[in-house]
Amino acid sequence: MTYLELTTGGKDTAQAISLAATEILRSRMLTPLGHHGFRVLTEAMREVRDVNQGSAE
Structure with missing residues (x-):
């Protein structure tokens, strides 16, 4: 088993990437x-998820 830990610089980089991606x-x-459009999108994504979960069984 290998354990990794981000350095302070790595944490700063990861946070900057996360903030940029969010923006x-x-x-x-x-x-x-x-x-409204976001609500429609989330409903469609849930339907896709539900169909995919049903096909995995």
Whole structure:
């Protein structure tokens, strides 16, 4: 078994990437969709998940 630990610099980099990814997702997808569009998208994703879970059995 191997254990890894991020250095302080690695943690800072990971946090910066996470913040950038969140901002990109928000500006390019969530904001243009709006609340209604996001709701429709989440319902569709749940349906896909449910179908995929049923096919895995």
